Amino acid sequence: MQTIAVIGAGQMGSGIAQVAAASGKAVLLSDVSLALAEAARAKIEKGLMKLAERGKIPAEDAIATVSRITAVGDYARLGEADLVIEAATEREDIKHKIFEAAGKHLSPSAIMATNTSSIPITRMAVSSPDPERFIGIHFFNPVPLMKLVEVIPGLATSIGTIEAVRGFVADIGKEIVLSQDEPGFIVNRIFVPFINEAAFVLGSGTGSILDIDKGVKLGLNHPMGPLELADFIGLDTLLEIMKIYLASTGDPKYRPAPLLQKYVEAGWLGRKSGRGFYDYSGEVPVPTR
Numbered sequence: 123m124q125t126i127a128v129i130g131a132g133q134m135g136s137g138i139a140q141v142a143a144a145s146g147k148a149v150l151l152s153d154v155s156l157a158l159a160e161a162a163r164a165k166i167e168k169g170l171m172k173l174a175e176r177g178k179i180p181a182e183d184a185i186a187t188v189s190r191i192t193a194v195g196d197y198a199r200l201g202e203a204d205l206v207i208e209a210a211t212e213r214e215d216i217k218h219k220i221f222e223a224a225g226k227h228l229s230p231s232a233i234m235a236t237n238t239s240s241i242p243i244t245r246m247a248v249s250s251p252d253p254e255r256f257i258g259i260h261f262f263n264p265v266p267l268m269k270l271v272e273v274i275p276g277l278a279t280s281i282g283t284i285e286a287v288r289g290f291v292a293d294i295g296k297e298i299v300l301s302q303d304e305p306g307f308i309v310n311r312i313f314v315p316f317i318n319e320a321a322f323v324l325g326s327g328t329g330s331i332l333d334i335d336k337g338v339k340l341g342l343n344h345p346m347g348p349l350e351l352a353d354f355i356g357l358d359t360l361l362e363i364m365k366i367y368l369a370s371t372g373d374p375k376y377r378p379a380p381l382l383q384k385y386v387e388a389g390w391l392g393r394k395s396g397r398g399f400y401d402y403s404g405e406v407p408v409p410t411r
C-alpha cells in the first residue's frame with residue numbers, strides 16, 4: 123500500500139497521517155473543508171519541526187514526512203488511495219455519509235477502514251461500496267507514540283482485506299491485535315469497566331481516591347491510577363461507553379457506577395471541566411473526596 127487517504131484531520135486523523143507519511147506513504151488528508159485539512163497539515167509540520175529542533179528526529183526526515191502529506195478539499199483524488207481511513211467525529215450519521223460519498227471514488231481494489239472506538243464495523247460496512255473490503259483499524263491516542271492497532275473485521279470482511287491491513291500496520295511500525303466486532307473491541311472492553319469498577323470501589327468507601335490510584339499504580343505497575351486516568355478521558359465519555367456496553371449486551375455487569383453518574387450529573391467531567399475525581403483549579407490536583 124503506497125497511498126493512504128485519511129478522512130477527518132482531528133487529533134487521531136492527523137496522527138495517522140503523520141505516522142503513515144513518516145513510514146514513506148503518500149497521504150491525502152481531508153476534513154470538512156480544504157482550510158481545515160491545510161490547518162491540520164500545518165499543525166503536523168509544526169510538531170515535527172519542534173521535534174527536529176529538539177534533536178529527536180533529523181530535520182530532513184521532518185521535511186520529507188510533511189512533503190508526503192497533501193491536504194485535499196474533496197474526494198476527487200480518492201481513487202489514488204490503496205487504503206482510505208475514516209477518522210471523523212464519532213457520530214454514526216456522519217460516518218455513514220462519508221462512506222457513501224467517498225465510496226463513489228474508491229478504487230476497485232482499495233480498502234476502506236474506520237478508526238471508530240465504539241460503532242459496530244458490520245453496521246457501518248453497509249454504507250461502503252464493498253463490505254468485503256471494509257474493516258476497523260483502531261489506533262490509540264497519541265498515534266505517533268502508541269504502538270498498538272486493533273484490527274476488527276466485520277461480518278463480510280475478506281481474508282485478503284485482513285492480510286493487506288496486516289501488511290500496512292507492519293509497514294508503519296505498529297503492532298496488531300485482532301478483535302471480533304464486539305462492543306469495545308478488546309482493549310476498551312477491559313479498560314473502561316476497570317475504571318468503572320474503581321468508581322464502585324470509591325463509592326462503597328473501600329478506599330480514598332488517592333489510595334485507589336496509588337494501589338493500582340504500585341500494586342499493578344500501571345503508570346497512572348484509574349481515577350486520574352478517568353479525569354483525562356472525561357467522565358461523561360466513560361459513562362456513555364458503559365451505557366453502550368450495557369445496552370448492547372444486556373449484561374448487568376456493565377452497569378455504570380452510581381458515583382460516576384453522580385459526578386457527571388454534577389458537571390464534574392474531569393480535566394476538561396476543571397474538576398472530576400480531582401480538582402484542577404490549584405497548582406496540583408486535589409482529590410474531591
Ligand SMILES: NC(=O)c1ccc[n+]([C@@H]2O[C@H](COP(=O)([O-])OP(=O)(O)OC[C@H]3O[C@@H](n4cnc5c(N)ncnc54)[C@H](O)[C@@H]3O)[C@@H](O)[C@H]2O)c1
Pocket residue numbers: 129130131132133134135152153154158209210211212213216220237238239240260261262263
Ligand atoms: N480520541 C481518542 O482517544 C480516540 C482513540 C481511538 C479512536 N478514536 C476515534 O477516532 C475518531 C476521531 O476522533 P478524534 O479524537 O480525532 O476527534 P476530533 O474531534 O479530534 O477530530 C474529528 C475530526 O473530524 C472532522 N469531521 C467531522 N465531520 C467530518 C466529515 N463529514 N468529513 C470529514 N471530516 C469530518 C472534524 O472537523 C474533526 O477535525 C472517532 O471515531 C473516535 O472515536 C478516538
